[in-house]
Amino acid sequence: xxxxxxxxxxxxxxLIPLINVLLAFLSAGVVVALIGESPxxxxxxxxxxxxxxxxxxxxxxxxxxxxIFTGLAVAVAFHAGLxxxxxxxxxxxGGLGVGLICLALDxxxxxxxxxxxxxIAGSLFGAAWAFIPGYLQAYRGSHVVIxxxxxxxxxxxxMVYLLVNxxxxxxxxxxxxxxxxxxSTLPLMHEFFAFFGIKITQTPLNLSLFVALLACLxxxxxxxxxxxxxxxxxxxxxxxxxxxxxxxxxxxxxIAMMISGSLAGLVAINEVMGAQERVGxxxxxxxxFTGIAVALMGRNHPLGIIIASLLxxxxxxxxxxxxxxxxxxxxxxxxxxxxxxxxxxxxxAYMMRGPLERLFALVSRSSQEEx
Amino acid sequence: xEFSVQLISALDSTLRxxxxxxxCAMAGLFSERSGIVDIGLEGKMLAGAFxxxxxxxxxxxxxxxxxxAILVSIMMALLHGFACITHRGDQVVSGLAINILxxxxxxxxxxxxxxxxxxxxxxxxxxxxxxxxxxxSEWLSDVPLLGPIYTELLSxxxxxxxxxxxxxxxxxxxxxxxxxxxxLRAVGENPQAVDTAGISVAWLRYRAVIMAGLLCGLAGAYLxxxxxxxxxxxxxxxxxxxxxxxxxxxxxxxxPALFACLLFGFLEAVATRMQxxxxxxxxxxxxxxxxxxxxxxxxxxxxxxxxxxxAPKAIGTPYSKDRA
Numbered sequence: 295x296x297x298x299x300x301x302x303x304x305x306x307x308x309l310i311p312l313i314n315v316l317l318a319f320l321s322a323g324v325v326v327a328l329i330g331e332s333p334x335x336x337x338x339x340x341x342x343x344x345x346x347x348x349x350x351x352x353x354x355x356x357x358x359x360x361x362i363f364t365g366l367a368v369a370v371a372f373h374a375g376l377x378x379x380x381x382x383x384x385x386x387x388g389g390l391g392v393g394l395i396c397l398a399l400d401x402x403x404x405x406x407x408x409x410x411x412x413x414i415a416g417s418l419f420g421a422a423w424a425f426i427p428g429y430l431q432a433y434r435g436s437h438v439v440i441x442x443x444x445x446x447x448x449x450x451x452x453m454v455y456l457l458v459n460x461x462x463x464x465x466x467x468x469x470x471x472x473x474x475x476x477x478s479t480l481p482l483m484h485e486f487f488a489f490f491g492i493k494i495t496q497t498p499l500n501l502s503l504f505v506a507l508l509a510c511l512x513x514x515x516x517x518x519x520x521x522x523x524x525x526x527x528x529x530x531x532x533x534x535x536x537x538x539x540x541x542x543x544x545x546x547x548x549i550a551m552m553i554s555g556s557l558a559g560l561v562a563i564n565e566v567m568g569a570q571e572r573v574g575x576x577x578x579x580x581x582x583f584t585g586i587a588v589a590l591m592g593r594n595h596p597l598g599i600i601i602a603s604l605l606x607x608x609x610x611x612x613x614x615x616x617x618x619x620x621x622x623x624x625x626x627x628x629x630x631x632x633x634x635x636x637x638x639x640x641x642x643a644y645m646m647r648g649p650l651e652r653l654f655a656l657v658s659r660s661s662q663e664e665x
Numbered sequence: 666x667e668f669s670v671q672l673i674s675a676l677d678s679t680l681r682x683x684x685x686x687x688x689c690a691m692a693g694l695f696s697e698r699s700g701i702v703d704i705g706l707e708g709k710m711l712a713g714a715f716x717x718x719x720x721x722x723x724x725x726x727x728x729x730x731x732x733x734a735i736l737v738s739i740m741m742a743l744l745h746g747f748a749c750i751t752h753r754g755d756q757v758v759s760g761l762a763i764n765i766l767x768x769x770x771x772x773x774x775x776x777x778x779x780x781x782x783x784x785x786x787x788x789x790x791x792x793x794x795x796x797x798x799x800x801x802s803e804w805l806s807d808v809p810l811l812g813p814i815y816t817e818l819l820s821x822x823x824x825x826x827x828x829x830x831x832x833x834x835x836x837x838x839x840x841x842x843x844x845x846x847x848x849l850r851a852v853g854e855n856p857q858a859v860d861t862a863g864i865s866v867a868w869l870r871y872r873a874v875i876m877a878g879l880l881c882g883l884a885g886a887y888l889x890x891x892x893x894x895x896x897x898x899x900x901x902x903x904x905x906x907x908x909x910x911x912x913x914x915x916x917x918x919x920x921p922a923l924f925a926c927l928l929f930g931f932l933e934a935v936a937t938r939m940q941x942x943x944x945x946x947x948x949x950x951x952x953x954x955x956x957x958x959x960x961x962x963x964x965x966x967x968x969x970x971x972x973x974x975x976a977p978k979a980i981g982t983p984y985s986k987d988r989a
Contacts, residue, residue, distance in 0.1 A: 325770070329777035377757050426964075436967030437976075439757050440913065443704065443906055444960040451957035459951075586761065622777040629769030633762050641748035641759030 301651055311593060311639065313646050318634040325630055329622055336616065336623060343615025344608035350615075352483065352497025358607030359499075359564045360578075362506040364585025365603055366513050367558035369594035373517055374550035375530035380427060380442030381558040382582025383449030384420040388559020390453065391419030392566045393461070393471055393573035400478035405567075408478050412567050413505065413560065420559020421552040423449060428551025432544035438551070446582070457575060470574040480568040500568035502560075509557060510596035516553070526550045558582060587632045590640040606632070673813050675934050680822060681892065683930025684829040685710065685884040685901075689908030690915070690922045691836045692880035696742075697917060698840060699873030700853040700979040705745055705760035706881055707905025708767030713738040713885020715771035718785040718896035719778065721792050730792075730890050735882035741767065742878025743871075750870050753983030764905070772898050785889070785896040794823040794891035825887040832880060837919040849873055853977035856984040866984045881905075910963040917977060929959040 301310075323333035344354045364381045371378035378384075395415040399408055427441035457469040466472075483499040517523040528536040529543045529550075536543050565577045584606055591605070592598030609632075613625035638645075689706045696703035713734035721730030741763050748754040748762075772783040779785055799820035806816040840846040848869055852859045856866045888904075889896045907929055915922030936955035 325773065329774065377755075379757070379761065430964070430968045434968040436964070436969070439702075439704070440909070440967060441964055444910065444964050447903060447906065447960045448957045448964075451953040455951055455953040458953075583761075583765065586758075590758070622780075623773070624776055626769050626772040626776070626783070629765060630773055631769075633764075633766030633769055636758060636765060637744075637748065637762035641754035641756075641762050642752055643754060645752045645754075 301647070301654060305650060305654070307593070310643075310646055310650065311591070313650075314638040314643060315591060315635065317642075317646075318631065318638040321634050321638070322627070322631045326623065326627070331620055331623055336620070336627075339615055339619045340609065340612030342612070344612035349495040349497055350611055352495060352499040353611040353614075354604070354607045355483075355503055356497060356499040356564070356569065356607070357610040358603045359503045359506045360561050360581040361584050361588045361603035361606050362510060362599060363560045363564070364558055364581050365588030365592060365599040366509055366585075366596065367554045367582075368585045368589035369592070369596075369599060370513060370517070370526070370557060371550055371554040372589060372594045373523075373530050374526045374547060375533070376428075376431070376547065376550060376554075377439050378424065378427075378442055378551065378554045378558075379439055379586070380424060380445050380555070380582070381585045382578050382580070383442070383446035384423045384555040384558035385561035385578045385582050386449045386453055386576075387423040388416040388420035388556075389562035389566045389573050389577060390456065391415035391417075391559065392562035396474045396478060396567055397471060400475040403478060405478050405480055409480065409501075409505075409563075409567070412563060416559040416562045417556030418559075421556040424551045424555025424558070425548065428548040428555075431551070432547040438547075450576075454575065457573065461573065468574075471572045474567065474571045476571075479571045480563065482568070498569035500564065502564035502568045505560065505563055507600075509560060510600060513557070514596045522546075522549065558585070584632060587635045587639070590643075591635055669810065670813065671938075673817050675931070675938060677818050678934040679927060679931040680818070680826060681930075682933045683926045684822075684826045685887050685892075685904050686908045686911055686926040686930060687829040687923055688825075688832055688880045688884035688887065689905055690912045690926050691832045691919065692877040692884070693909055693912040694836060694840070694917060694919060694922060695849070695873045695876040695880070697912065697980055698853045698977055699849050699870045700856060700977055700982070700984070701745070701749055701870055701874055702756040702981045703745070703760060703874075703877055704757055704906075704909060705741065705763035706877075706908055707901050707903065708760075708764035709738045709741045709878060709881035710885040710888065710905050711764075711771055711899070711901040712741050712767040713882040714889040714900055715767075715775065715785070715885070715896045716882075717886035718788070718889035718893075719775070721788055721890050722779070722786045722895070725792055727792060727794055727890055731883070731886045734886035734889075735879055738882030738885060739875055739878035742874045742881070746871050746874040749983060750867050750874075753985060756981055756983075768899060771896065775896065775898070783898040787895040788890060789894075792890070793894055794825055794887075796821045796823055797827070823887075823891045825883060825891045828883060829887070832883075833919050833923045840919065845872070850977075853979055856979050860984070860986065870984075884908075907959050910959050913976075914959075914963050914966055916975070932956075932958050 326333040326336050343350055345351055364385065367381045368378055392412045392415055395411050396408060423445060427438050427445055430436040430441055431438040461471045462469055463472040480500045480502055482496060484494050484496045486501060487494050517527065525536065525541045525546045528539065528541055529546050533543050561578060561581055566573050570577060588599055588602040588606055592602035609628045613628035616623045616625060616627060689710055693703045693706050716737035717730040717734035720733035721727055745759050745763055748759040749756045775783045775785060802816040802820040806812045840849060848859060848864055852866055852869045860866050888900055893900065911925035911929055912922050914925035932955050936952050939950050939955065
C-alpha cells in the first residue's frame with residue numbers, strides 16, 4: 295500500500311461529501327443515458343421546473359419543508375449513534391395528533407392560536423411513536439432499526455384503521471377526515487405575501503416553512519449548545535466514555551429518539567394543517583425516507599440539511615416536470631437519485647477517502663521535492 | 666366437513682403466500698449469519714421480479730427469466746457486499762439504498778422499455794411457472810380428508826413453491842453440516858478467530874451475500890412469473906421486511922424461520938377471509954390488525970417478552986484487521 299497523508303479538514307468536511315454527491319448524480323446521469331435520453335437536457339428541465347417560475351419555486355419550497363423536518367429527525371438520532379428509519383411512521387402518527395387538535399378546536403381558535411397547540415400535539419404524538427423503539431433499544435435490547443421498520447408498518451395499519459372506521463367524515467367514501475375550518479388552517483404563502491401587498495402564485499407552500507427553519511435553529515442550539523445535546527453526541531461518539539462522564543446512556547437513547555420522533559411529527563404541520571387541511575391516507579408519501587438521504591447528504595448539520603432539503607425539494611418538483619418533456623422519464627427517476635445519494639453519501643462514504651489520502655500524499659511529497 | 670374444506674383452502678393459500686417469505690428469510694439467514702445485516706431483501710426481490718418479468722416478456726422463456734432474476738439480484742447483493750465488506754460502510758444504510766434504488770430503477774427502466782406506466786407486458790400461461798399436478802391426484806381426490814390434502818394442499822403448486830420448501834432443509838444442511846456453514850457461522854460470531862485461522866473473512870461474507878442474492882432472485886421470479894403474470898410497480902409490497910421479521914422471529918434458524926413464514930403467510934391468508942366475519946366472543950377482527958400482527962409479534966419477541974432472539978454476535982459491525 296502506498297503512503298497516505300492525513301486529509302486536511304476542508305477536504306474531509308467539504309471535498310469528500312461533494313465528490314460523493316457528484317458520483318451519485320453522475321450515476322443518475324448514466325441511468326438517463328442508458329434509457330436513451332440526454333442527461334444534460336434532463337438537468338435543464340429539472341432546474342427550470344424547480345426554479346424557473348414562481349409556482350415551481352413554491353412547490354420546491356413546499357417539498358423542502360417536509361424534508362427539513364424529516365432530515366432533522368434522522369440527524370438528531372444519528373448524533374446519538376441511532377439510525378431512526380421510522381420517520382415515516384412517526385410523521386404519520388404526528389399527523390394524527392395535529393389532525394385531532396385541529397378538528398377539536400378549529401371552530402374555536404384562529405390559526406395563530408392553534409399553531410402552537412398543533413406543534414405540541416404533532417411532536418408529542420411523533421415522540422410517543424418513537425418512544426417505544428427507543429425504550430426497547432435502551433432497556434430491552436431490541437435493535438432500533440428493526441423496531442422502527444416494524445413501527446412504520448404498524449403506524450400505516452393503525453392509521454388506515456382509524457381513517458376508515460373512526461375518523462372518516464360521515465357519508466364520505468374516501469378514508470379521510472373532514473376539512474379543517476378555513477380560518478384555522480395555516481395560511482398559504484400567497485395569502486401571507488398578499489398581506490404585505492406582494493402578489494405570488496398560489497401553491498401548497500405555507501407558513502410551516504418558517505416553523506421548519508425555526509426547527510433547524512432549535513436543533514443547532516440543542517445539539518451544540520445544551521447539556522442534552524452534549525450527552526447525545528457523547529453517547530453517539532463513545533458510550534462507555536459517556537458513562538464515565540456521568541451520562542445515563544439508556545435515558546439519553548430514549549430522549550434522543552423522542553426528540554427525533556417529535557421533529558418527524560412536525561411534517562404534519564405542513565401537510566395536515568397547511569397543504570391538505572385534513573388527515574388523509576399516506577400523506578407522508580415517503581418524506582421519512584427522503585429524510586435519511588437528506589441527513590446523510592447534509593452531514594447531520596442543520597445548515598447542510600437545509601441545503602440538502604432544498605436540493606431534494608427541487609428534485610421532487612423538477613422531477614414532476616420531467617414527465618411532460620420526456621416520454622420515457624418520470625418522477626420515479628428522483629427515487630433512483632435518492633437511492634444513489636444514500637448509497638454514495640451513506641454506505642460508500644469512505645470509498646473516496648483512501649484514494650484521496652494517497653493523492654494528497656503524492657502532492658505533498660512532490661511539492662517537498664521541488665523545494 | 667365444510668370447515669375442513671375451508672381450512673385446506675386457507676392452508677393452500679398460506680403456502681402460496683409464504684413461498685416468497687421463505688426464500689427471502691433463507692436469503693437473510695445466509696447473510697445475517699455471516700454478520701451482514703440484510704434489510705435489502707425487499708429491494709433484491711423487487712429487482713429480481715422485474716428482471717424475471719422483463720426477460721420473460723422479451724424472450725418468452727421462463728427459464729431465462731428465472732436466470733435474469735437471479736443474476737440481477739446477485740448483482741444487487743454484490744453491491745451491498747462492495748459497500749459493507751470492501752468499504753466497511755454502514756450495512757443498514759446500504760440495505761436501505763438498495764431498497765430505494767430497486768424501487769426507483771424497476772419503474773424507470775420499466776417505463777423506458779415497455780411504455781406501460783412501469784408494468785411489464787402481461788404473460789401468457791406458457792410464460793409462467795404453471796401448477797405441477799402430482800401423480801394420482803385425480804384418483805385420490807375422493808378419499809376423505811387425505812384426498813383433499815393431497816390434491817389441494819400438496820399438489821398443484823408451481824415449481825418455485827416446492828423450491829422454497831426445499832430451500833429450508835438445504836439451508837439447514839449447508840449452514841449446520843458443511844465446512845462452509847461452520848465457517849459462515851463463525852464469521853458471524855467472531856470474525857477475528859476466523860481471520861486468525863487463515864480464512865478470508867471478506868470472501869466468506871461475499872459468498873454469503875451471493876447466496877442471499879440467489880435466493881432473493883428466486884423469490885422475485887416467484888412474484889412476477891409464477892404467482893403473478895408480469896411485473897407491477899412495488900409488487901414486493903413489504904414482503905422482504907416481513908421475511909426479515911420472520912427470520913428474527915425464527916431466531917436466525919432455518920426451521921423456526923420456516924414456521925414463522927408459514928404463520929405470517931397464514932395470517933395474510935386468513936385476513937382476507939375474515940373480512941366481515943363475526944367470530945364468537947371477539948366479534949369481527951379487523952383486516953388491519955391481521956396485517957400488522959407479524960410486525961407486532963416481532964416487536965414483542967425482540968423486546969424479550971416471548972423468548973429471546975439473540976442475533977449473531979458480530980452482526981452489523983464491519984470487520985477490520987487493524988485493532989480499532
